[in-house]
Amino acid sequence: MYSLFNLIIALIIGGAIGSLIGWYAALASRGDNKRKIILELESQLDQAQQNKADYEAEVTEHFSRTADLLNKLTDDYRSVYTHLANGADQLCGDQITMSEPALSAPPHDSAEKPHLVEVAQPLDYAPKKPDEQGQLSETFGLEKSDSSAA
Secondary structure (H helix, E strand, O other): OOOOOHHHHHHHHHHHHEEEEEEEHHHHHHHHHHHHHHHHHHHHHHHHHHHHHHHHHHHHHHHHHHHHHHHHHHHHHHHHHHHHHHHHHHOOOOOOOOOOOHHHHOOOOHHHHHHOOOOOOOOOOOOOOOOOOOOOOOOOOOOHHHHOOO
């Protein structure tokens, strides 16, 4: 029959071929797994970018609509004010005067608002009295005594 030498050679060659096939199959399946993960991450990235673009479009649309509504509100306010001014002119004559320049722009002159001239930024420390040390002084709150120096 077959010799023992031929049987050992066949087993070694078969084992080597089987090992190579198993190694290639492991690499191929691992590579497919990486490709699947990469494709999944790319799809998640595309979805996140699409969600961000949709959100930005919604924000833009919201503020555009808000600006349109504020413009409409301003126009409505002007028409109501004009109506009231015309009514006051017709009904009250010279007793009440409502003018159109009041609609154009609010006054920004600080001379008209003297109570805002003296507004100061709040202090982040307690101001000191003229005859005391301030709280930021190195010796604030420490009493000098002759016994501590000795």
